[in-house]
Amino acid sequence: MKKLYSALMTAFNDDGSINEAGTREMIRYNIDVNKVDGLYVGGSTGENFNMSHEQKEQVFKIAIDEAKNDVDLIAQVGSLDLNESKYLAKFVTDLGYPHISAVTPFYYNYTFEQIKDYYNEIVKDVDNELIIYSIPVLTGVSLSLDQFAELFENPKIIGIKYTNADFFLLERVRNRFPDKLILSGFDEMLLPALALGVDGAIGSTYNLNAKRAKAEMNAFDAGDIDKARQLQKDSNDLISALIANDIYPSLKLVFKELGVNAGVTKKPMAQPTSEMIAGAKKIYNDYLKED
Numbered sequence: 001m002k003k004l005y006s007a008l009m010t011a012f013n014d015d016g017s018i019n020e021a022g023t024r025e026m027i028r029y030n031i032d033v034n035k036v037d038g039l040y041v042g043g044s045t046g047e048n049f050n051m052s053h054e055q056k057e058q059v060f061k062i063a064i065d066e067a068k069n070d071v072d073l074i075a076q077v078g079s080l081d082l083n084e085s086k087y088l089a090k091f092v093t094d095l096g097y098p099h100i101s102a103v104t105p106f107y108y109n110y111t112f113e114q115i116k117d118y119y120n121e122i123v124k125d126v127d128n129e130l131i132i133y134s135i136p137v138l139t140g141v142s143l144s145l146d147q148f149a150e151l152f153e154n155p156k157i158i159g160i161k162y163t164n165a166d167f168f169l170l171e172r173v174r175n176r177f178p179d180k181l182i183l184s185g186f187d188e189m190l191l192p193a194l195a196l197g198v199d200g201a202i203g204s205t206y207n208l209n210a211k212r213a214k215a216e217m218n219a220f221d222a223g224d225i226d227k228a229r230q231l232q233k234d235s236n237d238l239i240s241a242l243i244a245n246d247i248y249p250s251l252k253l254v255f256k257e258l259g260v261n262a263g264v265t266k267k268p269m270a271q272p273t274s275e276m277i278a279g280a281k282k283i284y285n286d287y288l289k290e291d
C-alpha cells in the first residue's frame with residue numbers, strides 16, 4: 001500500500017511565535033480525520049527555513065509528543081548550517097523520530113562532492129536513516145541519476161523525497177534503485193508519480209485533501225485509471241485555486257474553515273488579507289465542503 005504523508009504546517013501567532021495549540025490541532029486532524037500514514041515535520045510547508053533554531057526544536061518536540069506512535073514521522077533537519085543539521089539529526093533521533101530527511105544544501109553553489117559530504121556528515125554519528133529532500137524548484141540543486149547512486153552508497157541514505165517534475169529521471173531512479181524509498185512531492189503530479197512506481201507521497205495539500213489523494217491511490221492500485229484521473233483533476237482544481245489564492249496562507253485559512261485553528265504564516269510570508277479570506281471560504285465551499 002502506498003503511504004500518504006502530510007507535510008506538517010506550523011501555526012504561528014501574529015508576532016511570529018509558535019502557536020502550539022494550533023500546531024497540535026493540525027497534527028490531530030491529520031491523524032484522526034485525514035488518517036494519514038505519516039507526517040513530514042520541518043519541511044517547506046512547515047516554514048522550517050523561516051524559523052529560529054529554538055523554534056525548530058520546539059516544533060520537533062510538539063510533533064512527536066502529539067503524534068506519539070500514531071503515525072510515521074520524518075524529521076527534516078536540513079539547514080544552511082551543517083552543524084545545525086548534525087545537531088538536529090541527533091536531537092530528533094534522541095526524541096524518537098524513526099526517519100530523518102535533509103534538503104539538498106542550497107544558496108551557495110556547492111559542488112556535488114560538498115553535497116555528498118553534507119549528507120554523509122549528517123548521518124555519520126546518528127543511528128537513523130536519511131531521506132534526501134530533492135526540490136530543485138526551490139533550491140536550484142538538481143541531482144543526476146549517477147549522483148543519487150553515489151549518495152546511496154551510504155547504506156544510511158534510504159530514499160528520496162522527489163519534488164521534481166522530471167519524470168524521465170524519476171523512471172530512471174525508480175528502476176535503478178528498486179529497493180530505495182521514493183516519495184513523490186508534487187501533489188498535482190501524484191498520478192504520474194504513482195504510474196512510475198513511487199512508494200507514496202508527501203505534500204502540503206494532503207492536510208486538506210487527504211481523502212481524495214487516498215482514494216486516488218486506491219483507484220490506481222485497483223487499476224481504475226479513469227477514476228484516478230478524475231480524482232487528480234478534482235485535486236488539481238483545488239490546488240490551482242490554492243496557488244491562485246497564495247497557497248501558504250490559504251492552506252491555513254482553509255484549515256480554519258474545517259474548524260482547525262491553523263494560526264497564520266510567519267513574516268515575510270504573506271499575512272491574511274480580506275481577499276485571501278474570501279478566497280479561502282470559496283475554496284472550502286467549492287472543493288472541500290461535504291454535503
Ligand SMILES: CC(=O)N[C@@H]([C@@H](O)[C@H](O)[C@H](O)CO)[C@@H](O)CC(=O)C(=O)O
Pocket residue numbers: 007008040042043044045046138163185186187188202203204205239247
Ligand atoms: C514547493 C512546495 O511547497 N512543495 C510541496 C507541495 O506539496 C506543493 O505545496 C504542492 O504540490 C502544491 O504545489 C511539497 O513538496 C513540500 C513539502 O512536502 C514540504 O513541506 O517539505
